Amino acid sequence: xxxxxxxxxxxxxxxxxxxxxxxxxxxxxxxxxxxxxxxxxxxxxxxxxxxxxxxxxxxxxxxxxxxxxxxxxxxxxxxxxxxxxxxxxxxxxxxxxxxxxxxxxxxxxxxxxxxxxxxxxxxxxxxxxxxxxxxxxxxxxxxxxxxxxxxxxxxxxxxxxxxxxxxxxxxxxxxxxxxxxxxxxxxxxxxxxxxxxxxxxxxxxxxxxxxxxxxxxxxxxxxxxxxxxxxxxxxxxxxxxxxxxxxxxxxxxxxxxxxxxxxxxxxxxxxxxxxxxxxxxxxxxxxxxxxxxxxxxxxxxxxxxxxxxxxxxxxxxxx
Amino acid sequence: xxxxxxxxxxxxxxxxxxxxxxxxxxxxxxxxxxxxxxxxxxxxxxxxxxxxxxxxxxxxxxxxxxxxxxxxxxxxxxxxxxxxxxxxxxxxxxxxxxxxxxxxxxxxxxxxxxxxxxxxxxxxxxxxxxxxxxxxxxxxxxxxxxxxxxxxxxxxxxxxxxxxxxxxxxxxxxxxxxxxxxxxxxxxxxxxxxxxxxxxxxxxxxxxxxxxxxxxxxxxxxxxxxxxxxxxxxxxxxxxxxxxxxxxxxxxxxxxxxxxxxxxxxxxxxxxxxxxxxxxxxxxxxxxxxxxxxxxxxxxxxxxxxxxxxxxxxxxxxxxxxxxxxxxxxxxxxxxxxxxxxxxxxxxxxxxxxxxxxxxxxxxxxxxxxxxxxxxxxxxxxxxxxxxxxxxxxxxxxxxxxxxxxxxxxxxxxxxxxxxxxxxxxxxxxxxxxxxxxxxxxxxxxxxxxxxxxxxxxxxxxxxxxxxxxxxxxxxxxxxxxxxxxxxxxxxxxxxxxxxxxxxxxxxxxxxxxxxxxxxxxxxxxxxxxxxxxxxxxxxxxx
Numbered sequence: 001x002x003x004x005x006x007x008x009x010x011x012x013x014x015x016x017x018x019x020x021x022x023x024x025x026x027x028x029x030x031x032x033x034x035x036x037x038x039x040x041x042x043x044x045x046x047x048x049x050x051x052x053x054x055x056x057x058x059x060x061x062x063x064x065x066x067x068x069x070x071x072x073x074x075x076x077x078x079x080x081x082x083x084x085x086x087x088x089x090x091x092x093x094x095x096x097x098x099x100x101x102x103x104x105x106x107x108x109x110x111x112x113x114x115x116x117x118x119x120x121x122x123x124x125x126x127x128x129x130x131x132x133x134x135x136x137x138x139x140x141x142x143x144x145x146x147x148x149x150x151x152x153x154x155x156x157x158x159x160x161x162x163x164x165x166x167x168x169x170x171x172x173x174x175x176x177x178x179x180x181x182x183x184x185x186x187x188x189x190x191x192x193x194x195x196x197x198x199x200x201x202x203x204x205x206x207x208x209x210x211x212x213x214x215x216x217x218x219x220x221x222x223x224x225x226x227x228x229x230x231x232x233x234x235x236x237x238x239x240x241x242x243x244x245x246x247x248x249x250x251x252x253x254x255x256x257x258x259x260x261x262x263x264x265x266x267x268x269x270x271x272x273x274x275x276x277x278x279x280x281x282x283x284x285x286x287x288x289x290x291x292x293x294x295x296x297x298x299x300x301x302x303x304x305x306x307x308x309x310x311x312x313x314x315x316x317x318x319x
Numbered sequence: 320x321x322x323x324x325x326x327x328x329x330x331x332x333x334x335x336x337x338x339x340x341x342x343x344x345x346x347x348x349x350x351x352x353x354x355x356x357x358x359x360x361x362x363x364x365x366x367x368x369x370x371x372x373x374x375x376x377x378x379x380x381x382x383x384x385x386x387x388x389x390x391x392x393x394x395x396x397x398x399x400x401x402x403x404x405x406x407x408x409x410x411x412x413x414x415x416x417x418x419x420x421x422x423x424x425x426x427x428x429x430x431x432x433x434x435x436x437x438x439x440x441x442x443x444x445x446x447x448x449x450x451x452x453x454x455x456x457x458x459x460x461x462x463x464x465x466x467x468x469x470x471x472x473x474x475x476x477x478x479x480x481x482x483x484x485x486x487x488x489x490x491x492x493x494x495x496x497x498x499x500x501x502x503x504x505x506x507x508x509x510x511x512x513x514x515x516x517x518x519x520x521x522x523x524x525x526x527x528x529x530x531x532x533x534x535x536x537x538x539x540x541x542x543x544x545x546x547x548x549x550x551x552x553x554x555x556x557x558x559x560x561x562x563x564x565x566x567x568x569x570x571x572x573x574x575x576x577x578x579x580x581x582x583x584x585x586x587x588x589x590x591x592x593x594x595x596x597x598x599x600x601x602x603x604x605x606x607x608x609x610x611x612x613x614x615x616x617x618x619x620x621x622x623x624x625x626x627x628x629x630x631x632x633x634x635x636x637x638x639x640x641x642x643x644x645x646x647x648x649x650x651x652x653x654x655x656x657x658x659x660x661x662x663x664x665x666x667x668x669x670x671x672x673x674x675x676x677x678x679x680x681x682x683x684x685x686x687x688x689x690x691x692x693x694x695x696x697x698x699x700x701x702x703x704x705x706x707x708x709x710x711x712x713x714x715x716x717x718x719x720x721x722x723x724x725x726x727x728x729x730x731x732x733x734x735x736x737x738x739x740x741x742x743x744x745x746x747x748x749x750x751x752x753x754x755x756x757x758x759x760x761x762x763x764x765x766x767x768x769x770x771x772x773x774x775x776x777x778x779x780x781x782x783x784x785x786x787x788x789x790x791x792x793x794x795x796x797x798x799x800x801x802x803x804x805x806x807x808x809x810x811x812x813x814x815x816x817x818x819x820x821x822x823x824x825x826x827x828x829x830x831x832x833x834x835x836x837x838x839x840x841x842x843x844x845x846x847x848x849x850x851x852x853x854x855x856x857x858x859x860x861x862x
Contacts, residue, residue, distance in 0.1 A: 002780055005768050011696075018697050019767070026687040033654060033683050037676060040661040041668070046598070052663040055854055059603040059659070063652065070651045074644040074690070081694030082637050088696060089633060104473070138469040139563060141628065141703060145769025148700040152629045154564070155468060156557020159630050172778065176703035176771040178462050179469060181389045184774040278560065295558060 008171055008192060009147035010164040014084055016148070021080065025073060088149060091162035095130035098123070099213070099304045102133065102140035102153040105182030107173065110301065112308060114212045115205040119188035121173065123165050124198035130162040132269050136300050141176035144190055150176050158270040165192040217309025220302055224294065246291070247284055253311040258285045272307050333736060333833040348433035349836055354419035354734070356440050361415065362803075364406040364447065369799060371399035376758075376792040379785045382777050389775035393460035394476070396773060400463030401454070401481060405488050406447055408715055409577060412584035413495055413530075414443070416726045417523050419734055421499055423827035423834060424520055426508025426843040431501040439494035442487055450484035453477035462773060464574075467555035467566040471547040478548055482541040489534040492580075496530030499523050508826065510845035514608075517825055517849050518601060521608045522587025525615035529576045529583075533619070537573035540566070567629055571622035579618040581715060582682075583611060585722030586653055589675050592729050593657045595823040596672035597664030600850040603656045610649035617646040627698045636695060643693035650686050654679060669821070670744030674725030677752040681717025685710060688763065706766020709759045717755050724751070724802065731806065732816030736833040739813060743805040751798035757791025824851050 007013050043050060098121070101108045109121045123129045133142060135155040142161060143150035151161040175186035193201060210216050221227055229246035257267050260283045265271055274281050276298065279291040298306070334351045337343070344352060374395045378386040386392050418436065422429050430436050453459065459476035461469060470478050503524050507516070544566070546552050553559030555566045594601045601607060623631055623639030657679055666672070688710040692698045701707060724747075731739050761784040770781045777785070819828040824847070830839050 002768070003764060015696055015700055018694060019691065019700070022691045022694060022697060026684075026690070029687055030683060033658065034680060036658050037661070037679065040658070040664070041666055041676070044597070044661065044664050044666050046665040046667045052854075055599070055663055059606070062659070063603050063606045063656075066655050067648065067652055070648050074647065077690060077694050078641050078644045081696045081698075082640055083696075085627070085636065085640075085695030085699065086633060088699060138473050139466060139629075143703070143769070143771060145700070150628050150699060150702060154557070154630055156563070157630070172769065174769065174771045178393075178464075178466065178773045180473060181393060181460065183393075184384075184389060184776045187778070281560075 006146045006167065006169070006171070007148075008165055008167045008169060009144075009149065010166055011084070011088060012146065012148045012166075018080055018084060022077065025077065089160075089162075091130045091160065092128045095128040095162050096124070097130050097132055099301075099308075100131050100133040100142065100153065101136060101300050101304070102142070102175070102179075102186075103136040104138065104180050105175070105186040107140075107142070107175075107186065107188045108301065110213060110304065111202065111206075112213050113202055113206045114210055114216060115202055117205075119173075119186075120191060121188065122191045122193060122198060122201050124195045125165050125168050125192050126195060128162055128164045130160055132304070133159050133161065134273075134300050134304075138179045139177050140179050140186065143174040143176040144171060145174070146171035146190070152177055158268075158273060165190075168192045168194055168197075213305050213308035214312035215309075217305035217307070217312075220298070220306055221309055224298070226306075229291075244290070245287055247287055249310050250313045252313070259283060260285045260289075269307050269311075272310055273303055276303055276306060332835060333831065334836045335736065335833050337836045346437075348429070348437050350418050350422050350430050350433065350436055351734075351834065351836075353436050353440055354415050354417075357410065357414040357418060357443070360440070360444060360447065361407050361411055364402050365799075366803075367451075368399050368402035368407055369796065371395050371402065373792065373796060375399060376789040378775065379777070380789050382779045382782050384776040386775075390460060392775040393462075393773070394454075394458035397459050397462050398454045401450065401459075401485070403715075404463055404577070404581075405485050406450065408581040408719055409492060410443065410488075410495075411581075411719070411723050412588060412726060413499070413523060413526060414439075416588065416723075416730060417499065417584060418495070420730065420827055421502055421520065421523060422506070423733075423830065423838055424517055424825060425503060425506055425511055426826045426839060426845065427502065427506035428837050428839075430498045431505055432498050435494050436498055439491040439498070442491035442494065446484045446488035446491060449487060450481055453480035453484060464570060465541075465544060465566075466570075467544065467547070467563045468557070471544060471555055472551075479545045482545050486538045486541050489538050492530045493534050496527035496534075499527040500531065508843050508845055511826075512845075514605065515845055515847075515849055517587075518590035518604070518607050518611070519584075519587035522583045522590070522611050525611040526580050526583045529580050529615050529618065533573045533576040533580075536569060537577075540569040540573065543569075564626070564630060567626055568622065571625045572619070575622045575625065576615075576618040578711075578714070579614050581719050583614060585678065585682075585719045585726075586611070586650075588722045588726035588729070589657060589678050590653075591823075591825070592671045592675040592725055593660045594850045594852060595729070595821050596667045596669060596675070597661050598667075598822075598852050599660055599664040599854065600848075600852055601656070602659030602662070603652075604849065607653055607656050610652050613649045614646060617642060617649075621646050624693055624698070627695055628702050640693055640695045644690070647686060647689055647693070650682075654683055654686070668745070669728075669741060670739070670748050671725045671729035671821075673745055673748035674721050674728065674751075677748060678718055678721040678725060681713050681721060681752070681755065685713030685715075685718055688713065700769075701766055703772055704766035705762040705770045705772055708772050709762035709766060712759045712762075717759070721751070724748070727802070727806075729821070730827070731809070732820045733827055733832045733834070735810055735813070736816050737809045737813030738816045738820060739809045740805050743801060747798055747801040747805070750794060750801065754791055754794030754796075754798045758788050758795050759791070761785075761787045761791070824849065 099110045107119050109117045133153045135153045140153040141150055142153055147163045149163055151159050153159055169192055171190040173188035173190050229244040230249050252267050255267055256264050258264050277295045279293055283289055334349055378384050378392050457476045459478050459481050461474050543554050547554055553561045555561045555563050590607055621643045623635050624643040627636050692701050728744050765781055765784045770777055816832040818831050826843050
């Protein structure tokens, strides 16, 4: 019977310290409660002739005391858990992005170089990795116990999760959100490799033909007629060939966009996805609302490739 | 009314003998008879839910699953959850002990609306019939949480029928809740001021407020769910512009307060039993009272702690985490007050007290592990694992079901006029305590090791702990079957109970066991504070 869990990410040890603190606090309270119960049932059993002495009648002092003590400990635990949580969901800027699509009942992963895997994910050790995740159907949850982290994967939006794997090895990947009959089969493997091995793995698996995600996205961009309005490729999505007023996509990723309702949003992956699939949701200002929805035409994986392509059009090359 | 009746009701005449036909039971408006009808109904559901749980534990003995089909397994744990939550735990104490005791404890003849009380039982039976139809003709595979879009677009089975059944049972809950609130406001005996009420009544009052306020949200949500499933109206479907997270927000807006609907009445029961068997007034009465109210209020503001990894904003997560710690404080205070009550008492160890002590221990474990999942970063790991299963079973089963059994044994002589066999009662309390820990403690470790909940099959490294848990479940099952037998036996052969076999305070003990239909020959007048236990050998301090 194995009763421990490997710590394979930079945050795993910190999570374990928090849990250990919780265990110790719980044990202290349990020792107090069970200790008092045992002492009382023995000392104050009806048959014991022990003199009870004075019975406390005014209780508010002791009530205030234990309420305050509880409050203090709880607040400390809240701060501790909250601090780590905030860091768990703020990825470093230089994180390596990998795209995950969940579906009944498998995990599909695609690396930026176009390397694809199913129910497995190869990641380098010692480098932050950010997963951009979505679902094709129901809610799934990406759970890696050895990293002490999980995040639900929802249809219709991108959720992100980051970690920095520390120890090379193979670790379990679970779906943690009930997703149907095959829920328990939605299990995979996280393979953590030293950086050089990871580069070798990318090289060995990248040569299968279709090119990087951005290159595949470029083909989709042409094939689906995006270039007709948003301009051809290269030259940063120039508008010259275009007759229809449509915004340039060059440098779009990561830049602020003013919407037709005056709101300003940063164009992240989720925004670009919405513009392709649900364009009426957040329309850019000063262009006529003529962008058609590609919902039902492009699958989630195609959209991810288009997103990768549009990101590659940024003036400052990402990563 | 004759003088003889005022002094003591004739032996042999009671609400049980008032009519012996089936009709006299099915059309009764006597709160005590309705309590019995409910008792029989929820006992049936307890065992249906229990059998489903037994199959779940059986399946998990082997990593590949002892039951061949994952579809069947999903239907079994969904049946377990739906039946246990809505057809046992939510109603359990209020509709049985509450129905029986509220009028007796406030010194009234009946609840404010006796016919609505009967109606609530019929609604409950109707809901039960619909849910059994849903579960046995196709079942459902969504879990008791019905998360969208799985429940609306991707799952097979009778989701709509089950949702309808829960909506109907909700109306039953609301009727009971309203009845309790109004009865407690309007029908208290002369002299029974708010601070002379036993904590059990305060707990039921707090519970009723939650029932009345939260249940409509559930009804609304389940109707939306049904419309979405049948007509695809698009409220929760992202492809149609809806939001699947909206479902979770609304679901937990009901279902977290519902946790307190389940546990508050249990805390009320314990607050009666601990003073009675310690022969001492309840320590910090007003604190316990206001803790119940505080729990009822804060419980509405913590729903987001079920969604720390669901994609809600960072800010929401922080606020919900803090509030979740806050809601634990009144519960902690209650535990300390029960211990304070035992301090320097004259403690007797009859079965109700054994169950109550079991409650305090198991509820404390459940509450403390609640802190683990309220602490944000720790919940990221524990969420949706067996740790959560163990946590809420410690509260709901170790806590709530123990409290229900404690109350059932405590008031059994009053309800039936018969004493249960004491040794059997104590043995069952002990067996349940041991079996419970054996079953659920290993699940904390399983959760830490990362075993996700609702898995029909699992990696082999989890097997040992699962086998341990299933073995414990057999002990627990034996423990739960024992009361079914000896309590039933006591109905026929148990010795006749006196009016107040425990020497307890409270108006319900001032009338005969079982009480007459009109409860009290003359309306009682309350002059004593609650829990006015004689302090044997006590010397008073004057701090």
